[in-house]
Amino acid sequence: GAVVSQHPSWVICKSGTSVKIECRSLDFQATTMFWYRQFPKQSLMLMATSNEGSKATYEQGVEKDKFLINHASLTLSTLTVTSAHPEDSSFYICSARVRAQDDGYTFGSGTRLTVV
């Protein structure tokens, strides 16, 4: 089946540094990738939608200059948390639509970001 590989699975960084999270579609072309953020004991909140070759669409309240999304190819989308602060600590998950699977969605395994 369609697989999205997300790396790293966890990262600890110092406040003020930047962190890049990668999501790769391994056996299909992901024209659209969704980026979610999940706080402890809460649901997934959509941050942005990225389309290959175009600018990402950010949800209201999400700072586009802080959460940089790049979707340069059909198999790779990246989320960069710039100048990270402790409040950015969260679980970040990417997801891609898999049209061949009758409108299914497949998710990455998530990245636990801790900013100290």
Next chain:
Amino acid sequence: AQSVAQPEDQVNVAEGNPLTVKCTYSVSGNPYLFWYVQYPNRGLQFLLKYITGDNLVKGSYGFEAEFNKSQTSFHLKKPSALVSDSALYFCAVREVPNPTQTGANNLFFGTGTRLTVIP
């Protein structure tokens, strides 16, 4: 607007007993409905989905869900719970797009229900 409600934050059930995790939804048109399971520090794993057809949908690991249009519900069920079923369960909805609709149409998630199966 689309929304999903999971009225129970926590469900406890004894091993071997049937389990139900509730979900109701709201969309302006017809829905695509999904159930996902999440284990600690992991991404979401697909369980099942309703797109069209038979209202009773069978999915992975013995789970099933019944689409009830009149009650706008899509409750997740399993006849006999296992301890290994203990996890966080998310219901999600997406409105069926019309042919002229463009855009990515992301999923809207409920707040999740933590299922604990007691040995």
